[in-house]
Amino acid sequence: MTDTLALTSSLEDYLEAIYNIIQEKKAVRVKDIAQRLKVSSASVTGALRTLAKRNFLNYAPYDVITLTAEGEKLAKEIVRRHEVLKDFFVKVLAVEPDAADEAACRLEHGIPPDIVNRLVKFIEFIEICPLGGQELIKGFQRHLESGAKKDLCEQCINLVKERVHSSDESVDDVARQIPLSKLNIGDKGMIKRIKAKGSLKKRFKEMGVTPGTVIEVERIAPIGDPIEVKVMGYHLSLRKEEASKIEVEIL
Known part of the structure; x- marks a missing residue:
């Protein structure tokens, strides 16, 4: 059984970078990884050897770098954690995409799957709930700029009432x-x-x-x-x- 618990955040970054480069270019070179992570080629080589030893990828000098089934599975989970965190920062907390991406990189390591799933469901809830939706997210953006105002809350309450009433009179879901x-x-x-x-x-x-x-x-x-x-x-x-x-x- 592959020892995923011993994988450091740095090695997870390598695995994530390799997966993303494969999706973009279909092939991975040491140079590509070094440029993506802004590290030396020697550092990349050392990381590749460690990941290969743990059966996350297939690597030999001057040969094509490929992920094993176990490596691809873990890489997808790492990418998912990153995307979920970034979505949360951008869609819910109104953080700029570049800053959200950087923050996700720092926080993505070690988050349990159940918490990731909880974040996904929360984002969905915020986007579809009659009490939430884009109006709630935009309202939070206004709150960041000028603070909360009671009259805006009253406007939101009236909007929800209108939306529910309209939904009752609309065509059926099918x-x-x-x-x-x-x-x-x-x-x-x-x-x-x-x-x-x-x-x-x-x-x-x-x-x-x-x-x-x-x-x-x-x-x-x-x-x-x-x-x-x-x-x-x-x-x-x-x-x-x-x-x-x-x-x-x-x-």
């Missing part, structure tokens, strides 16, 4: 559901129904693609296939046909 494949880049939706069956339905469940979860479209290939999405902090690639089996309500 009429508002559309396939995920119809969303544009940057759109978010609440998964309402999964129309897939058999192995595809099982795969969706394993990936966290389940009713009640928020899903965001990050990229769409020029020809419309595949579609890259983010769910529960994970980045996934779906074929357009697969995405059409997921019905969402746009947020």
